[in-house]
Amino acid sequence: MAQEEELIQSENSASIFNTLSDIPSQMEDAELLLGEAMRLAGSLTDVAVETQRRKHLAYLLADQGQLLGTSTTTNLSQVGL
Structure with missing residues (x-):
């Protein structure tokens, strides 16, 4: 392709x-x-979709934490995981 x-x-x-x-x-x-x-x-199953959603959310939160600094990562880690 x-x-x-x-x-x-x-x-x-x-x-x-x-x-x-x-x-x-x-x-x-x-x-x-x-x-x-x-x-x-x-x-596709609900479990597979949810697993991938959580994985990508964790990546986004980690990236956001790096941008904002370590003092805000505890607040970010409480979002929907």
Whole structure:
């Protein structure tokens, strides 16, 4: 997939955004896309989604804590984990 290679080589968020934005206009087989989406959606569970949500929330809180300094990390750690 050419877009996959473009994403790997992307060096900034603008480039990633542009590549992802172009993908829908390059789709030729919508039925294949929908079939793959349905196959993948069948493997999602509430537990898997919640686990990933918590993981990404923890990353965001850690990043926020680094930006704000260590004195505020105790308040941030109480948010929804």
